[in-house]
Amino acid sequence: MPGDVPPHRYTPALAQQIELAWQDRWAAEGTFHTPNPTGRLSAGFEKVADRPKTFVMDMFPYPSGAGLHVGHPLGYLGTDVTSRFRRMDGDNVLHPMGYDAFGLPAEQYAVQTGQHPRITTEANIAAIRAQLRRLGVDHDERRSFATIDPGYYKWTQWIFLQIFGAWFDEDAGKARPIEELVAELDAGTREPGEGTNPFGRPWAGLDDVEKRTVVDAHRLAYLHEAPVNWCPGLGTVLSNEEVTPDGRSERGNFPVFRRPLKQWMMRITAYADRLLEDLDRLDWSDSVKLMQRNWIGRSTGAKIRFACGPESIEVFTTRPDTLFGATYMVLAPEHPLVGTLTAPAWPDGADPRWTGGAATPAEAVREYQRQASRRSELDRQDTGREKTGVWLGVTATNPVNGRELPVFIADYVLTGYGTGAIMAVPGEDTRDWEFAKKFGLDIVPTVERPEGFDEDSGAYTGPGRMINSSNDEISLDGLDKAAAIARVTEWLVAKGSGEATTTYKLRDWLFSRQRYWGEPFPIVYDEDDLPVAVPTSMLPVLLPEVDDYSPKTFADDDADSAPEPPLSRVGDWTTVELDLGDGPKKYRRETNTMPNWAGSCWYYLRYLDPGDDEQLVDPELERYWLGPRGEGDVGGVDLYVGGMEHAVLHLLYARFWHKVLHDLGHVSSEEPFRRLVNQGYISAYAYTDERGFYVPAADVVEKDGRFFYEGKPVNREYGKIGKSLKNMVTPDEMIGAYGADTFRVYEMSTGPLEQSRPWETKAVVGSQRLLQRIWRVVVDEVSGAVRASDDVEPSEETLRALHRAIDGVRDGYGTLRFNIAIARITELTNHLTQAYGATSPVPRSVAEPLVLMVAPLAPHMADELWTRLGHDGSSAWHPFPVADPKWLVEDTVQVAVQVNGKVRSQVSVPADADAAALEAAARADEKIAAYLDGATVRRVVAVPGRLVNFVLG
RNA sequence: GCCCCCGUAGCCCAAUCGGCAGAGGCAGGCCCCUUAAAAGGGUCCGAGUGUCGGUUCGAUCCCGACCGGGGGCACCA
Known part of the structure; x- marks a missing residue:
């Protein structure tokens, strides 16, 4: 009978009703509008001027079109509870949300559905926005934006021009405007950097085009022809960070090939030291720090010729x-000196193991290079693989002892690391030891072995004093490693x-993509085919609307194919007439687009005022929300929550851009994210039948510890939530069944x-029961009357329970242990x-703090109870209860x-009993006695x- | 192969200075409500902390070795 449910119980239906009503009211009243200290969003700042600021932020979502599941909101709810708690506890809290919307997945989804990416992306954004609203999060809606908004990517392009317009001054350890470089070169106070002047004449003797080439080679964003990661299956090149260790694309898992191409690069390597060292201050x-350290991979040593x-x-x-x-040398097969060094013929008595069975060194080298180039990345890094290589037929001289060292090429030496x-x-390096054993090369120990070391077991890589290491001028014998390194160097x-x-x-970060759905470069090429910055007054360079936005893709394994940017097909867009100061001239546009990491590199700055069309960010706002809190503080977002998968990609790129902006004086903070927390993953059980196929997890029943689907036993597995494991649970289902607060x-x-x-799910x-009990403390389920009363005084026991709770709840909220x-x-x-039953009056002095404590977690129910308790409006700005120590x-x-x-x-x-009193009391106890x-x-x-x-x- | 994290009740998990192993939830038992059942309310039950050893008056906590699970890196010179 329906009458069995009390009319005023907190049921899912009532929860829905309350939640929708409060969401409307919060929106209408602008409850979560955060005032800026200055500018267009500063209304109401006087009310919060004396509060400390807190900037809480999520990694913004990527609206790919695949539906949300219950794992996605975890981080958003974590920041929401934190944001609400900090606001109640007296901070001016900024908690915004935007949308990362350029890039491959959005474009792929559009291609699949046959609709323009802007249409599908905007629809997906609207869907996520609605879901977030239904969850009751407290984002300041006025500060939302998407990276595809022209008003946003205008500034992404502007930052690109800042990077293009800067160079890294090694002496100063920071980026400086490129004009200052030109001035110093002209004044003769600086020479072009190493490798930037291919003309063989000093700066003053170069013509204008040559000078521009030299300057361009200094820029932090530069064009470079080099072997890059070409992914035919995606039709684009990729950065190193986007290629998995087995040589495939992180997105889509397509094979990636090394292919020389001219591409835009970002000189992130100039910041390697600062990116590494500043990790200590984060x-x-x-x-995550360890992953970034590994990725930067700094090692110190020596170059030896x-x-x-x-x-x-x-x-x-x-x-x-x-x-x-050292008893031999190895070059990478692709090393540029291989051709020059290779001997015309094998010396007499050449070891057959070294020649690869070839008639001449050149033949052996050619064959080995061919094999090495065909070997996939996966084979090449299989650690169990036998060492291979061939001798070039020549020897090099060890500078320290004159020993003649045969020179090999072998693919265990990588082109891209060190000098190649x-x-x-072999005495002290495992890889060299394996090679030496196979090729019959000498092994000379130079580090003293511990007692009982077996020379046949492999190289000795442990510590020890130097031995066998002296010549007429120098002796390392007896020194430890550090001293020996210093001496020999x-x-x-x-x-x-x-x-x-x-x-x-x-x-360096490969920054071009041959895709449509990305930010166009604000770059044109002149008649000398050199890049020219589009003036900032002409930004944004709008992405042209086209009918054919599909990338030109190829067979996955078509390594010889070449990228073709979709924008290059837009004839009336690729050439443009501009007046860049010397009269109207024809220019050719850059047709590559930026990678989707570009938009996420600076979005935290845009939240401060997304409407700003005059500047990247108001310096006063940047100082207020992100500035350093004191000497040595890096500044940045106070709490940044997101997934572990961005440990090196997004988080490294964003740090790099931020440091460039810092050097050029655009931001006062040194780092974008002061504190980073990686939320955990939500996994779910999945079940397979006897054929190994997944069955719908929702329909599996448990009986006596075993699991059955349609009466047949199934195996339980544990894995990521998703369609493929048939264990998808969505927030919508849960909200429909219980409400957002539950x-x-x-x-x-x-x-x-x-x-x-x-x-x-079960x-x-x-959580539903807990909220029902809290509701019942405040509202009589039968009459609907408010049970809280001013006439009831809480007992001492109740006061202790209350203040203990306040103390613990603050601790939990403050440390993200919700x-x-x-x-x-x-x-x-x-x-x-227990103390007040289901109907008797409850002290208001206890009921109200209870409601306030619940508010960050279950804000709709809390606000409903708060108004029923006679308050006007939301509890969101009401001070959070403070525990009185005397009750603790x-x-x-x-x-x-x-x-x-x-x-x-x-x-x-007694609580304050000292040690002596304790001991006396203990001795008085019968059992102890x-x-x-x-x-x-x-x-x-x-x-x-x-x-x-x-x-x- | 190297590095990091985690093993606590039938299950998920707490125990933040080394000080009585239990906050909470699920499942289970009993009671109340109910014509009955479900829902709901109340109440009870439950492990000595993966294994072995060490330090300590005292170890879930610190140290060492091993077992099991998860993650990262991986011919980086």
């Missing part, structure tokens, strides 16, 4: 101390044979934000239910009494407020 998880006939082979090594142990050449020290420098150096794994409480109750967790009802906060709220609610301390405490570390009894003592009777007490440990421990002898 409040980020160790694992080995004479080889008239040529010189330069190697990089981190172990110059082992130089006396190594000195091989010094000697090499004096001899002109080497110097200390640092190398990085990090490469969904919010459930997601937050399952653990600290960082923790990954399983989804259990457990959601627990589960703790919920547990404390549950305890208080259960206490009130007990008058008497229960103290455990241990004998030999085992708990044997408990005694009640029995233990101590006749025994020798060797020691007594008494910790006031905690325990007493008798140690018997």
